[in-house]
Amino acid sequence: MKPSIIINRVRTLKGIIKVPGDKSISHRALIFASLSKGKSIIRGISKCEDCFSTLNCLKDLGVRVKERGEDLLIYGEGLFAFKEPKKSLDCGNSGTTMRLLAGLLAAQNFSSVLSGDKYLRKRPMKRIVEPLRKLGAEISADKGNYPPLRIKGKKLQGVRYSSPIASAQVKSCLLLAGLCAEGRTTITEPSRSRDHSERMLKYLGVPLKIQGRSVSIKKQPFEGKEFFIPGDISSAAFFIAAASILNGSKIKICSVGINPTRTGFLDILEKMGADVRIKNRREICGEPIADLIIVGSNELKGTKIEGKVIPRIIDEIPILAVVGCFARGKTIIKDAGELRVKETDRIHAIVSQLKKLGAAIKERKDGMEISGGKKLKGACVMSFGDHRTTMALTIAGLGAKGVTKVNDTDCINTSFPGFEDLLKKLRKTQSK
Ligand code: S3P
Numbered sequence: 001m002k003p004s005i006i007i008n009r010v011r012t013l014k015g016i017i018k019v020p021g022d023k024s025i026s027h028r029a030l031i032f033a034s035l036s037k038g039k040s041i042i043r044g045i046s047k048c049e050d051c052f053s054t055l056n057c058l059k060d061l062g063v064r065v066k067e068r069g070e071d072l073l074i075y076g077e078g079l080f081a082f083k084e085p086k087k088s089l090d091c092g093n094s095g096t097t098m099r100l101l102a103g104l105l106a107a108q109n110f111s112s113v114l115s116g117d118k119y120l121r122k123r124p125m126k127r128i129v130e131p132l133r134k135l136g137a138e139i140s141a142d143k144g145n146y147p148p149l150r151i152k153g154k155k156l157q158g159v160r161y162s163s164p165i166a167s168a169q170v171k172s173c174l175l176l177a178g179l180c181a182e183g184r185t186t187i188t189e190p191s192r193s194r195d196h197s198e199r200m201l202k203y204l205g206v207p208l209k210i211q212g213r214s215v216s217i218k219k220q221p222f223e224g225k226e227f228f229i230p231g232d233i234s235s236a237a238f239f240i241a242a243a244s245i246l247n248g249s250k251i252k253i254c255s256v257g258i259n260p261t262r263t264g265f266l267d268i269l270e271k272m273g274a275d276v277r278i279k280n281r282r283e284i285c286g287e288p289i290a291d292l293i294i295v296g297s298n299e300l301k302g303t304k305i306e307g308k309v310i311p312r313i314i315d316e317i318p319i320l321a322v323v324g325c326f327a328r329g330k331t332i333i334k335d336a337g338e339l340r341v342k343e344t345d346r347i348h349a350i351v352s353q354l355k356k357l358g359a360a361i362k363e364r365k366d367g368m369e370i371s372g373g374k375k376l377k378g379a380c381v382m383s384f385g386d387h388r389t390t391m392a393l394t395i396a397g398l399g400a401k402g403v404t405k406v407n408d409t410d411c412i413n414t415s416f417p418g419f420e421d422l423l424k425k426l427r428k429t430q431s432k
Helices: 023-035 049-060 095-105 126-134 168-179 196-203 233-245 264-272 307-312 317-325 337-341 346-356 387-398 410-414 419-431
Strands: 005-008 014-018 037-043 064-068 071-077 111-115 138-142 146-152 160-162 184-188 208-211 214-218 226-228 250-257 275-284 287-295 329-333 360-364 367-372 380-382 403-407
Touching: 005 387, 014 419, 023 037, 023 049, 023 071, 023 095, 023 168, 023 196, 049 064, 049 095, 049 410, 095 111, 095 126, 095 146, 095 168, 126 138, 126 168, 168 184, 168 196, 168 214, 196 208, 233 250, 233 264, 233 275, 233 287, 233 317, 233 387, 233 419, 264 275, 264 307, 264 317, 317 329, 317 346, 317 360, 317 367, 317 387, 337 346, 346 360, 346 367, 346 380, 346 387, 387 403, 387 410, 387 419
Parallel strands: 014 250, 037 226, 160 184, 380 403
Antiparallel strands: 005 403, 037 071, 064 071, 111 146, 138 146, 184 214, 208 214, 250 287, 275 287, 329 367, 360 367
């Protein structure tokens, strides 16, 4: 039987927690350490299924990896030392694994196939296939757009590419291809997506030129280093939201990444009247981190979310929809059509299930409209096999009257193993 989560209404959350390492940064640490020369140590890596997909693909490409306690040691042998894989590389559910590795594999001197699970096989890949071909890559996709991706490694030549979508996966795919190509590769985005690849490359000593919405890179070997992975703000977002909507709550989340390309969620919560304090700001491996203190409120108000902020909150929109249900007045989300091509169609998934809980919420082509403040009532809801939808619905259940059951919840491990235990901890502290 597939596991489910049963949630009762909770008055407040209290306590101090730490969330697991950032998923996006963990993928990049694994990949860049494998491309480096010498030993790298990765501390605080995310143990989520998506990151295991990247790790296993790299092992299948001949990368030597050792576990030492909680740390991971990677022995890189340079940009072109990967071995031809004996079988197709399984990216599981992970779009980041597939899109980033495609950039690297396009420049190797062997053939490879990248495949994925039933959800990943429905996700668009034309967005990387087309620009990679401009660099000279030989790559094909099912119906021109879907996995599996078949790649015949080639010598690549840098180009200038202007991407129609603000996507860190597209940008990072091309940065990886550009890192292994002759000449210079320049990528321009319509608005800035998360910049973890750029920060990590700089940390590793690879010279990058960043000008506004453009970044450019040239081939450059580099050495292994020590990586510290900050807590994942996209995972923290579920508890930040929960504490914000439950008046009387007070929680602290330690050592969370607060990279400005990821903190749109905090900016929007502030606009909605939430009380989130950022303390003890510091930097590790080129990434800003801090401790967050969140105090609950019953004064939240609706807001309009659109335009340039969307790439900065792309993974937080399902949980923002939940916050919108608990805020007075209208919350309108626009320009978020990208959500329809995530692990599932997240607009349809979250709107249809929040409706089951009694929310006044309507689906729009590129977002949703919520009339907040209507009391939610427990019901049985579906996860659509999507980790962020599942966790967002669980948080909605905390504020709903009666019992909420979320079905098919093992997908949480895609990004956040330990989510339920941390939630239990915050509930237990409160009842003491
Ligand atoms: C990611 C980029 C985003 C995000 C995903 C992780 C990354 O995807 O939604 O969860 O690590 O680069 P897009 O590049 O498709 O926007």
